[in-house]
Amino acid sequence: MSQVERQELEEFRGFYRRYYEDDIAELAQRYPNEQRSLYVEYDDLYRFDAELAERYLNKPEDMREIAEEALRTYDLPADVSLGQAHVRLRGLPASNTIDIRNIRVVDDHIGSMVAVQGIVRKATDVRPKIVEAAFECQRCGTMTYIPQSDSGFQEPHECQGCERQGPFRINHDQSEFVDAQTIRVQESPEGLRGGETPQAIDVYLEDDVCGEVTPGDHVSVAGVLHIEQQTSGNEKTALFDLYMDGVTVTIEDEEFEDMDISDEDVAEILELADSPDIYEKMVDSVAPSIYGYEQEKLAIVLQLFGGVTKHLPDESRIRGDLHMLLIGDPGTGKSQLLSYTQNIAPRSVYTSGKGSSAAGLCVTGDTLVHTTDGIRRIEDIVTPDIPESVETETAVERALDLYTYDEATGETTVASTSHVWRMPPKPCRRIETASGTQLETSRNTPVLTCGDDGPEWTPISEVEAGDHVGTPNFDGIERSSPATDESAEDPDGAPAMTDGAVGSTDGADLEWDRVVTTVDTGEKELYDLTVPETNNFVANGVVTHNTAAAVRDDFGDGQQWTLEAGALVLADKGIAAIDELDKMAEDDRSAMHEALEQQSISISKAGINATLKSRCSLLGAANPKYGRFDQYEPIGEQIDLEPALISRFDLIFTVTDQPDPDHDAKLADHILTTNYAGELNTQQTEMTNSEVTRQQVEDVQEEVAPVVDAELLRKYVAYSKRNCFPRMTDAARDAIQEFYVDLRSKGADEDAPVPVTARKLEATVRLAEASARVRLADEVTADDAERVIEIVRSCLQDIGVDPETGEFDADVVETGTSKSQRDRIKNLKDLLREVDEEYEDEPGAPRDQVLERADEVGMDRSKVEDEIEKLKTKGDLYMPDGDHIKVV
Ligand code: ADP
């Protein structure tokens, strides 16, 4: 030990005596089972000796050793030893508290102690890590002890007893282990402006700080920043990763990052709240570039403010958060509305269901893959690496060149895999095309199909007979020079389609093949390839999407992440805007049911059970099942969402896109003005010789700017949620009660459907409370009630109506089956049984006969055909040979 170190050791002893006498006495009592660390506040150390404190920040590892040595050798009661106790510094100064996205190598943070704040995005299990390995010689039994560090596992060169080279066996009892865990800390969502990708850093934890946090927790982590060279396979690359050795992890008070609201802000907020047209002002501040949608925007405003969460005497609670769903035709501005909302809502997250279905995209073992070495069965490709069946999805690194489709150019190119996968059985579906190609994949695996606007990805479960799937033209690959005519360069241009066998498109590498049959084939073992460049490969000749990036990402670092916080958890106490909800993986969606009602998500995976908080509001958007709305069918049948999920939404808006000259003219004017404002602005800033003046720009922008800017609106909402907890007035209560009873009474007839359920009543109350909060009012008035009743009624009119009868019907929303449809099913089943009995010697009721008979009794033929299909998928009936039907 050097002179300086001895001196530092003395300094720490003095420091402990002065500030930590009691803490150390307590630690000594609780050590080692209940407590193993002495927590030292930076401020204390700084007060004791500023220079020592600063040295600690700059050389944390050396200083920590000295601080721990001082602790071990501290004057303790005779029989106590603090052999392995840690010293953990916390409460770092602002100078060393940095944003995750600002961590830069050049800033010289490397090797020093810093603190970051964020949300725990993922966590691994707590696992034992060997710190000193005992190698038992298999020849002479001598133990050779080797300390282990993070830079690879060290084995003995020779046995300390017999000096031979082993073989050795690790003796677990004689080895020393410590708990280890890795967490990924991501920037908090509210710190981000719309569209920014959150940055994250991995933090390694050891011993007593492991297992203390769960994904979704807001934490502040102090630790030592390191860089580490990335490897690809066994080779080092030029890139480095940043990570942190965590020293202390503190779960922050939930409100810790609430925004600062200054006195001036409050004054401005109070003045706004007083204005008579505050609701209009608010509505005009939501996505001003989107024309119309006053009701939807008002609903979004109400969602921002939220109702009051009620805690009942029996400890149960009623959620105050509002959940909303926009279902609508494509191109009607849903995504824009969502991303704008994410921009103005504190603590919000925007994701798209398209990207959030991560794992489980895969094909069956027989599938033929076009590799550069020829066509091979995927099972034969994978099994050398993963010979046994697996219980969880398993990947192994493996480079293999194969043909894949490049979305950017629309051509077939050669790319390399990074991993091969083997997966446990999952429900599968098989499609067969006109040219005789068959493809069987897990139900959520997307294949390339021909959409209205060109190639698009469609989960195989949604591919139907008559759709076209993309099959690369392998003659094209053989050609030495790729096609250069225009159509090949325009990936958007939908290639011409031919019915029947394979149709070719001029010059492009892709051809479209018509699907003739689809069939669900039950659970099968599956295989997959990860193709980082293009995310697809050619399976049985069809372009098939590979495992999503989210999963691949986690394999780069060899970490076994076991718990992950999804959007709903990340948006705890905020808004989760989830676009393309219908494209989300079924599993992810079913986890949402619980989240939406209980406001928490339970995860039980690989033996761990965790409950993650998700007290967020969901703003969802979805497209109708058939792309565009059919107003004559119940929405329950037009969106691919489970009725149980749909019924959790407080408000569901349907957005149809029907030509209407008057409306279209206004919409066009609005969009053109918005664009013009943008053009002027760009010209003024980009072109030095622009004739546009600042004044002109400001004038036009005035027209399209939000009335309350996003920054102030965010503060307004935060202020209201913090200070405003309105109560119902009698008048409001009466109005809501009357509305509800009136709706219900329409269902009082014995045979009439139940028009609405109590869920809608609760929704109305929440909305009315939110309406009061917009004014920062303490009371929910009759006006608030009227305002929201109008919205609820209009939403119900749009969706809660049985289109066949025009009556309100709760079942349309809550079960996806209207009463008239239920009746029809019952009648149909009766009819099927009847016909089946008549044709006793046949294997079931002949299909033709059933349809004919249905026609006779006045059932709509196409509806009956529809119903038969549906009952078949539900397993309520089956067709033994294609021509006959049997009821189960
Ligand atoms: P969706 O998600 O419903 O398919 P998008 O949000 O992607 O639709 O909108 C497509 C484009 O049309 C966007 O550029 C959007 O700005 C524009 N657009 C659609 N409806 C409107 C509207 N009512 N006002 C202004 N722009 C609109």
Ligand code: MG
């Ligand atoms: Mg969209």
